Every structure is written in C-alpha cells, then in structure tokens.
Amino acid sequence: MESHLVTGATGLVGMHIVLDLLSQNKKVCATFTKNSNRRIIKHVFSHYGFSNYFDQIKWIKMDLEDVTEVYQAVEGIDFVYHSGAIVSFNKSDYDQMRKINIGGTTNIVNACLEHKVKKLAFISSVASIGRDGKSKYSEKNKWNAGKENSFYALTKYKAENEVWRGIEEGLSAVITNPGIIIGPSYWGRSSTTIFKQIHKGLSYFPNGENGFVDVRDVASATIALMDSKISGERFILVGENLSYKSVFDDIALSLNKPKPNKKATRSLLEIAWRLEAIRCFITNKKQSITKETARTSNQINIYENQKIIKALNYQFRTIKEAINNTSNFLLKSK
Numbered sequence: 001m002e003s004h005l006v007t008g009a010t011g012l013v014g015m016h017i018v019l020d021l022l023s024q025n026k027k028v029c030a031t032f033t034k035n036s037n038r039r040i041i042k043h044v045f046s047h048y049g050f051s052n053y054f055d056q057i058k059w060i061k062m063d064l065e066d067v068t069e070v071y072q073a074v075e076g077i078d079f080v081y082h083s084g085a086i087v088s089f090n091k092s093d094y095d096q097m098r099k100i101n102i103g104g105t106t107n108i109v110n111a112c113l114e115h116k117v118k119k120l121a122f123i124s125s126v127a128s129i130g131r132d133g134k135s136k137y138s139e140k141n142k143w144n145a146g147k148e149n150s151f152y153a154l155t156k157y158k159a160e161n162e163v164w165r166g167i168e169e170g171l172s173a174v175i176t177n178p179g180i181i182i183g184p185s186y187w188g189r190s191s192t193t194i195f196k197q198i199h200k201g202l203s204y205f206p207n208g209e210n211g212f213v214d215v216r217d218v219a220s221a222t223i224a225l226m227d228s229k230i231s232g233e234r235f236i237l238v239g240e241n242l243s244y245k246s247v248f249d250d251i252a253l254s255l256n257k258p259k260p261n262k263k264a265t266r267s268l269l270e271i272a273w274r275l276e277a278i279r280c281f282i283t284n285k286k287q288s289i290t291k292e293t294a295r296t297s298n299q300i301n302i303y304e305n306q307k308i309i310k311a312l313n314y315q316f317r318t319i320k321e322a323i324n325n326t327s328n329f330l331l332k333s334k
Contacts, residue, residue: 002118003027005077007064007108008084009057010036012183012190013123015044016219017081022053024223031062031073031084037186044184047329064104074111079226082108083123085159087152087190094151101155102162109166112173120173121226122163123218126211126236126303127153129177138304139177139234160234167232174225175234176218179303182322183215184329195330198251198260205248205260206297211238211305212247214322217314224312235308239316244297250320254327264297 004021008014009030018041021028032038042054062073064084074080084104086097105122112120127150130143143157160175167173180191187196194202218237225235245260252259308314 001027002078003029003076004079004081005029005031005060005073006081006083007031007062008082010038010040011083011085012181012185012215013178013218014081014083015041016183016215017083017222018057019045019048019050019053020219020223022056023050027058028056029058029060029073029077031060033061033063040186040189043186043333044329047184047332064100064107067107067110070104070107071111071114074108074115074117077115078118079121080108080112080117080119081121081123081222081226085123085156089150089152094155097152097155101152102158105159105162109162109171113166113169113171118172119226119231120163120166120171121222122160122173122175123222124160124175124177124234125153125156126177126179126238126301128156128160129236129303130157131299131301135300136302136304137236139236139307172231174222174230174232176222176225177234177236178218179211179213179236179238181213181215181218182319182326184326186333187330192326192330194248195251195255195326198248198257199255199330201257202248202260203258204262204264206244206264208298209241209243209300209302211236211241211301211303212319212322213237213239214317214319214325216322216325217316221308221312221314224314228312230311235311236303236305237308238303238305239322240319241302242319247319247323250323251327254323255331 004026006014006018009018010032018028018030045051045053060073062069064070086093086100088097129137129141131149163173163175182191185192217239221237249259
C-alpha cells in the first residue's frame with residue numbers, strides 16, 4: 001500500500017488532510033513536534049464522527065529544522081503533503097518563520113528528491129502571491145516586493161521558490177494557495193481567533209474584503225490534485241470573496257451573539273496597533289493587532305478561483321457552511 005506523509009498534522013489544514021486520506025483507506029504517517037497537541041485531532045475527528053480513525057495514524061516525531069529527522073521521515077514515503085508552517089503577523093516571529101517556513105521547506109524538498117518521492121503537495125497561501133495594491137489576483141500574478149506584503153507572506157513566497165526549484169530538478173509537485181481558512185479548532189487557534197473575539201462581544205469590523213475558504217475544501221482539493229496527473233502548477237483555493245463585515249455578521253449569527261456594528265476605520269486601526277504594541281511591550285505578550293493585520297484588514301483583495309474549478313471540476317462549499325461547521329465545533333467544546 002502506498003504511504004502518505006503529512007507534515008504539520010496537528011494544524012488546521014494538516015488534520016483535515018489526514019482525516020480525508022484515512023477516509024479513503026490510505027496509509028497515513030503524520031509528523032508532530034514536542035510542542036504539538038495531538039488531542040485536537042481526536043476532538044476534530046470525533047466532531048465529524050470518525051473518532052476511530054485516530055488510532056490508524058502512524059506518528060513520526062519530526063522537527064522541520066532537523067535535516068536528519070526530515071530525511072528519515074520521508075524515507076519510504078510515496079506522497080508528501082507539506083502543511084507544516086508558522087503563521088504569524090508579528091515581526092518578532094520573523095526569524096522563526098524564516099527557519100521553519102523557508103528552511104523547513106528546503107529540507108522537505110531535498111528529502112523528496114533524495115528519496116524519489118512520487119509527488120509533493122505544498123500548502124502555501126494567497127499571501128505568497130504578493131499584493132501590489134491592484135485588488136484582483138490570480139495564479140499569474142508575479143511577486144511584488146512592496147510594503148503591502150507581510151513577513152509571513154515573504155517566507156511563504158521564498159518557500160514556494162524552494163518547491164519550484166525542486167520541480168526544476170525533477171520533482172513532481174503541486175502548490176495550493178488557500179485564502180483565509182475557516183475550520184474547526186480550539187478557541188483562539190487559527191481563524192477561530194475571530195470567532196473567540198466575536199463570542200466575547202467584539203463590536204468593531206474592518207472595512208476590507210478578502211478571499212475565504214472552508215478547510216475541508218483545502219484538504220479535498222489538495223488531495224484531488226495529488227491524485228491527478230497535474231504537476232508543476234499552483235492553484236488558488238478560495239471559495240468566496242467577501243467583506244469582513246459579512247463574514248463577521250455570519251459568525252455572530254452562528255454563535256448567537258450580537259453583530260459587530262462599528263466600522264474600524266483606517267485611522268482607528270492605526271491608533272489601535274500602536275497602542276497594542278505599547279501594551280505588549282509592557283506586558284511582554286504578543287500583539288493581537290499588528291501593523292500588518294491592521295493595514296491588511298482595510299484592503300480589498302479579490303482572488304480568482306477559476307483555475308482549480310476548471311482543472312478538477314471542483315465545487316466549493318459556501319463560507320456560511322464553513323462558519324456553521326466551525327461554530328458547531330466550538331460551542332460543543334466550550
């Protein structure tokens with residue numbers, strides 16, 4: 001039986017890829033680190049009615065920075081799903097993101113080449129496409145090294161370059177670029193951070209628009225690409241382009257909480273991130289609002305999704321479905 005390795009398996013995307021692969025009766029190896037919380041997978045699997053799947057996972061301790069551990073984990077594997085990464089918009093995390101997101105991807109690509117892996121899927125981000133202030137983006141966009149891009153975006157862009165290098169050296173690989181991913185996890189992890197804030201009574205909403213996607217679509221579309229003959233291409237995964245206002249309203253409705261009703265203007269957000277920076281300097285805590293998130297939240301960023309739809313005849317779930325799925329999990333886990 002062919003074997004499938006999933007890095008970052010305790011993360012939002014990774015655990016859903018593991019679940020989908022197991023539901024297809026595939027042999028799955030999943031990586032974890034000393035800081036991983038594997039209990040979240042049990043809870044998410046149970047949420048979908050597949051709690052028995054957890055015991056079918058072969059766990060491999062692997063640090064993306066450790067070349068030896070990466071090579072050992074990849075040896076004997078047929079298909080690799082690389083979703084392991086650090087997602088942060090705090091400047092203080094840049095060095096660690098550079099080591100994990102770029103260096104870790106370099107190690108994965110080199111190990112795949114060395115062990116002649118059949119195919120690699122790299123789960124990137126729409127952030128790596130690069131923003132240039134033009135609002136509309138597709139897979140054809142070239143990276144623009146402007147101030148609109150975050151440190152996280154820079155690391156994902158450079159990580160993608162490592163995958164393209166691998167492709168040039170003979171590696172079969174596909175890249176997916178999800179938008180803002182919505183899916184079940186613990187309160188305050190990944191996109192559930194905004195669910196937590198709205199549940200606590202958040203009254204402000206930003207004025208921007210962005211591309212959103214259900215985590216289940218990220219997993220299933222990525223696996224479908226791996227099962228196809230497609231290689232050497234990237235695909236934007238965005239179910240809908242929506243205003244933050246409409247998304248926040250739907251989250252509030254799903255949590256049975258009041259809708260945020262005050263517009264967070266650009267000037268207000270500029271003040272907010274500066275005050276937050278001072279607070280975090282004093283308390284030695286990480287910022288919940290950073291310069292990057294404050295400015296991005298008022299941008300209008302629209303992402304095309306026709307390439308993946310045409311390539312796989314793919315049909316995305318609505319973002320309301322994603323929100324309701326996430327809220328159902330969160331409310332059960334309170």
